[in-house]
Amino acid sequence: MPETSRLTPVGVMILATLREGDMHPYEMVRLLKERRDDRLVPLQKGTIYHTVARLERDGLLAEVGVDREGNRPERTTYTLLDAGRHAVEEWVRAELPQIERANDFRVALSESHNLDRDEVIALLDRRRELLLASVEEHRTGLSASAVAETPEQFLVELQRQSALLDAELAWQDSLRARLADRSLPWGIAEIPEHIKKKHRVSKETTP
Template sequence: MPDATRLTPLAVMILATLREADMHPYELMRLLKERRDDRLVPLQKGTIYHTVARLERDGLLAEVGVDRDGNRPERTTYTLLDAGRHAVEHWVRSELPQIDRPSDFRVALSEAHNLERDEVVALLDRRRALLISSVEEHRAGLGRAAESETPEQFLVELQRQAALLDAEVAWQDSLRARLSDRSLPWGIAEIPEHIQKKHRVSKETTP
């Protein structure tokens, strides 16, 4: 099996979406756009079809049927294999604690519901330690700059980053608290059935 950490963010999102139900690439693209996942990764028809083909070649998903709707071209439906499910989980575990790859973290966060609640809390705790270290580093840098009388106009970017880090820590602490006290529903099993139907989520295809 290929190294899951080398999956592209788009590949992870495709595999994660197939956890919900078998789909053809066009349906995958439509659903991802409907959920506004194009905020996280570019969603282009050619790239999606190419990625699906590569994932099939790597043994992470498999063809389960070919349909034709009227005069439209045939559409191949794919299903997620166990290897693909494990690859998603492994990728999220690898990226969720990181702070140096913001775009990958956003995808990992959007797919964190594929992991158990307690594991997500533990991974976020690891990330918090890195965030705090970075906050302290930025504060120390600003302190040294003040001591050396560095003109503030040269420090505005550093000030911005320090403020963003403070906000990130506060946001993550809030998320962790909601996960820990279970006030935030987590996992497909905790989504009400009428909401599952509305958003095309199915329990039956999850492990």
């Protein structure tokens, strides 16, 4: 199996989609767009098919059939292999606690439901330590600039980043609290059946 660092965010989201059931690339794209995940990864047809082919070569997914409806082109259906399932989990574990690669974190967050509740809480706690250190670093920088009488026009980006970090920390603390008190449903088992049907969710995605 390839190292998880070789997985791209697009590859992670394709594999995670297959955790919900076997499907062909057209269905993958449709489902990802329905969930607005095209904000996070490029969903061009060529990118998806190229990524699926690479994941198949790497032994993370496999072809299970070819369908044809009417005059439409043949569509190959794929299934997720155990190696692909583990690769998703390991990628999320690696990216969820970090604060440096913003887009990878967003993808990891969107797929964090593939891990159980307690593990996500622990990973977010690790990330919180990094956020706190960065918040303190920015506050210290702003204080030093004030003492040095640095013109404020040179500090507007630093001020913006400091405000964003404060907001990020507050948001993450709110998410953690909802996970901890279980007011946020987590995992497919906690989604009501009528919602599963509406969103075509069919498989348990948490360990």
